[in-house]
Amino acid sequence: MDVRVVLLILATTITATGSQQISASRNPLPVGSNVTLFSQDHVKTGTWISDNTLIVFIAPGNVNIPDSWKDRATFNSTTSSLTITSVTLEDSGEYTLQAFSPNNFIHQLTLSVQVPISNVSLTASATDLVEFNDTAVLTCSVLNGTSLSYVWMKGSSEMAAGARVQLSNGGATLTIVGVTRYDEGSYRCNVSNGVSDAISPPVHLNIYYGPSNTTMTVTPMRSAYITGSNITLSCSAESKPPAGVQWMFNGVNLNHFGQELQLEMVAENKSGNYQCILHNTVTSRFTSESGMIRILTPIAAVVVNPTGGPPILHEQYMLHCEVTGYVENIQWSRNGQPMTADNTTVIDMTNRTLLLKPVQLSDNGDYRCEASSPVSNMTSHPYTVEVNYGPMTPVIAAPSMALTGQMVTLNCSSDSHPPSHISWYFNGSLQATTSELVIGPLTFNMSGQYTCMAHNNITGKNSSADTMLTLLAPVTMASIKIVGAQPIMNHTFHSEL
Numbered sequence: 385m386d387v388r389v390v391l392l393i394l395a396t397t398i399t400a401t402g403s404q405q406i407s408a409s410r411n412p413l414p415v416g417s418n419v420t421l422f423s424q425d426h427v428k429t430g431t432w433i434s435d436n437t438l439i440v441f442i443a444p445g446n447v448n449i450p451d452s453w454k455d456r457a458t459f460n461s462t463t464s465s466l467t468i469t470s471v472t473l474e475d476s477g478e479y480t481l482q483a484f485s486p487n488n489f490i491h492q493l494t495l496s497v498q499v500p501i502s503n504v505s506l507t508a509s510a511t512d513l514v515e516f517n518d519t520a521v522l523t524c525s526v527l528n529g530t531s532l533s534y535v536w537m538k539g540s541s542e543m544a545a546g547a548r549v550q551l552s553n554g555g556a557t558l559t560i561v562g563v564t565r566y567d568e569g570s571y572r573c574n575v576s577n578g579v580s581d582a583i584s585p586p587v588h589l590n591i592y593y594g595p596s597n598t599t600m601t602v603t604p605m606r607s608a609y610i611t612g613s614n615i616t617l618s619c620s621a622e623s624k625p626p627a628g629v630q631w632m633f634n635g636v637n638l639n640h641f642g643q644e645l646q647l648e649m650v651a652e653n654k655s656g657n658y659q660c661i662l663h664n665t666v667t668s669r670f671t672s673e674s675g676m677i678r679i680l681t682p683i684a685a686v687v688v689n690p691t692g693g694p695p696i697l698h699e700q701y702m703l704h705c706e707v708t709g710y711v712e713n714i715q716w717s718r719n720g721q722p723m724t725a726d727n728t729t730v731i732d733m734t735n736r737t738l739l740l741k742p743v744q745l746s747d748n749g750d751y752r753c754e755a756s757s758p759v760s761n762m763t764s765h766p767y768t769v770e771v772n773y774g775p776m777t778p779v780i781a782a783p784s785m786a787l788t789g790q791m792v793t794l795n796c797s798s799d800s801h802p803p804s805h806i807s808w809y810f811n812g813s814l815q816a817t818t819s820e821l822v823i824g825p826l827t828f829n830m831s832g833q834y835t836c837m838a839h840n841n842i843t844g845k846n847s848s849a850d851t852m853l854t855l856l857a858p859v860t861m862a863s864i865k866i867v868g869a870q871p872i873m874n875h876t877f878h879s880e881l
């Protein structure tokens with residue numbers, strides 16, 4: 385009977401009882417190697433079959449191996465093991481040990497013969513890539529090898545597929561869509577099968593990017609600079625290759641190239657907008673950054689001057705703070721005390737004036753103006769304000785009566801600043817332009833009303849007062865005995881003849 389027919393019958397009646405009972409000396413195994421398949425259970429009668437071809441027919445005292453296997457298969461009756469030498473890829477498949485005695489069973493094992501991996505290479509569609517625009521395609525290939533699986537490495541870490549990182553071609557192709565600067569690095573593919581593994585030489589991806597994150601720094605950092613300062617402007621960005629830098633001032637190209645722009649001994653006309661333009665020639669991308677630089681002349685002089693007339697009590701008076709150089713703020717002070725606006729003091733920052741409205745006697749003092757800017761400050765010399773006033777109603781010191789022939793002195797004074805000019809009038813005619821009027825020897829026609837006129841040539845005001853002088857004839861034949869003091873006006877005067 386044909387062995388194959390027997391086997392087919394048996395195969396349909398006996399069910400497989402598992403595959404653990406067969407073990408291989410090696411599995412998977414490389415082509416060309418030898419393999420021994422071991423059975424746990426001893427077989428007296430049975431077969432070794434591979435994919436429905438008989439390899440060994442086992443019967444007590446008789447082991448039959450077909451010609452097609454004779455060269456390569458050997459059966460050890462002691463162990464019931466099958467050894468196959470010089471395996472080929474075609475030897476991969478299911479191996480079945482079917483026993484009829486001493487027990488009925490079917491044991492199975494799937495054998496995998498693989499070609500060892502050799503000559504792994506990695507190629508990239510391009511290795512110089514532009515961030516965001518380009519896609520990297522890396523292909524891993526082997527000269528020889530079967531049942532390949534791929535692990536992709538970036539540097540020393542394993543890569544995982546994701547939204548941007550895609551695997552195709554059974555894992556042999558890695559695609560990075562829209563590369564970023566962080567994708568730069570060395571890539572390798574690690575190829576393995578059951579019998580070997582190999583790693584490709586690295587391929588380095590250069591990612592060109594930027595300029596981005598452009599910054600401008602100014603040293604020293606100030607809100608404003610005094611004329612004559614040295615200022616350094618510097619622009620930088622994240623860029624590969626490094627970006628070229630060009631400079632503009634108020635929209636005009638300065639024809640200056642380089643990260644730094646030095647401004648030396650700056651004049652006021654260097655105030656304005658500075659801009660740096662960065663260009664990456666590989667990515668063809670531009671960025672720019674700009675900053676305002678203020679250059680101010682320092683305050684060279686501060687002088688307090690009056691505007692208009694002199695300070696006159698109860699009138700208006702204005703002081704002006706004259707500043708040479710750039711000024712942002714002024715502060716007035718009187719006698720060292722900072723002044724604030726109130727209902728009689730108006731401070732005008734725009735016109736830099738101080739208005740006293742109205743002038744009071746308490747406004748006397750030394751006025752200073754302190755001018756300041758972000759780059760300098762200066763205080764004026766003091767300007768002394770003396771409030772002009774008067775004349776007040778004159779006060780006259782004069783006797784009301786006198787004897788003919790005598791000399792009398794009339795004195796007039798008036799509170800005034802500056803001191804008033806005093807004039808004396810009698811019957812409308814000027815007698816003197818001094819505060820003291822001495823008249824005499826007296827005659828009767830000298831009696832009457834004397835007028836003292838005070839004139840302040842600053843305030844332009846006049847004030848006057850009168851005094852009456854009554855003349856008496858001396859008593860020639862009698863002696864006058866004066867009792868008490870001198871005669872006082874409106875007091876009773878006693879004399880005894």
Ligand SMILES: *[C@@H]1O[C@H](CO)[C@@H](O)[C@H](O)[C@H]1NC(C)=O
Pocket residue numbers: 416417418469470
């Ligand atoms: C396989 O077996 C044959 C015969 O026993 C032997 O000559 C050969 O060296 C073996 N090959 C290997 C790789 O062990």
Ligand SMILES: *[C@@H]1O[C@H](CO)[C@@H](O)[C@H](O)[C@H]1NC(C)=O
Pocket residue numbers: 460461462463
């Ligand atoms: C069969 O295997 C046994 C145990 O490994 C060994 O001792 C014996 O020599 C083998 N027989 C043949 C014919 O190779």
Ligand SMILES: *[C@@H]1O[C@H](CO)[C@@H](O)[C@H](O)[C@H]1NC(C)=O
Pocket residue numbers: 502503527
């Ligand atoms: C494969 O690699 C070996 C050694 O690594 C080398 O000698 C041989 O030339 C390579 N073959 C090819 C086709 O690259």
Ligand SMILES: *[C@@H]1O[C@H](CO)[C@@H](O)[C@H](O)[C@H]1NC(C)=O
Pocket residue numbers: 415499502527528
């Ligand atoms: C590739 O494998 C074949 C057999 O599959 C073999 O003949 C050839 O020599 C192998 N080449 C290399 C380079 O290993």
Ligand SMILES: *[C@@H]1O[C@H](CO)[C@@H](O)[C@H](O)[C@H]1NC(C)=O
Pocket residue numbers: 596597622
């Ligand atoms: C820009 O710089 C900042 C701070 O240095 C950093 O946090 C940010 O990630 C950078 N942005 C880019 C796109 O590099």
Ligand SMILES: *[C@@H]1O[C@H](CO)[C@@H](O)[C@H](O)[C@H]1NC(C)=O
Pocket residue numbers: 612613614648649
């Ligand atoms: C500014 O630079 C000039 C020229 O380098 C130098 O002579 C000058 O002393 C510098 N001025 C300051 C304030 O550093």
Ligand SMILES: *[C@@H]1O[C@H](CO)[C@@H](O)[C@H](O)[C@H]1NC(C)=O
Pocket residue numbers: 514517666667668
């Ligand atoms: C990158 O892509 C943008 C938009 O698709 C395109 O305008 C630009 O020219 C590209 N840049 C480079 C360097 O290819």
Ligand SMILES: *[C@@H]1O[C@H](CO)[C@@H](O)[C@H](O)[C@H]1NC(C)=O
Pocket residue numbers: 727728
């Ligand atoms: C100014 O204000 C003060 C109090 O606020 C007040 O006593 C004074 O009379 C005011 N002077 C004038 C001139 O309005």
Ligand SMILES: *[C@@H]1O[C@H](CO)[C@@H](O)[C@H](O)[C@H]1NC(C)=O
Pocket residue numbers: 732734735
């Ligand atoms: C500044 O002075 C001008 C004239 O000199 C005047 O017209 C203007 O009103 C003044 N400004 C203020 C805020 O008083």
Ligand SMILES: *[C@@H]1O[C@H](CO)[C@@H](O)[C@H](O)[C@H]1NC(C)=O
Pocket residue numbers: 756760761762
């Ligand atoms: C004025 O300038 C001096 C130095 O020039 C500085 O020490 C002082 O703090 C400044 N004062 C003000 C109020 O700015």
Ligand SMILES: *[C@@H]1O[C@H](CO)[C@@H](O)[C@H](O)[C@H]1NC(C)=O
Pocket residue numbers: 841842
């Ligand atoms: C006011 O009078 C004084 C003293 O006579 C004189 O020196 C001064 O020039 C006069 N001032 C004016 C404004 O007339």
Ligand SMILES: *[C@@H]1O[C@H](CO)[C@@H](O)[C@H](O)[C@H]1NC(C)=O
Pocket residue numbers: 873874
């Ligand atoms: C003296 O008395 C007269 C009348 O009573 C009066 O008008 C005058 O002002 C008085 N003079 C003085 C200095 O008191």
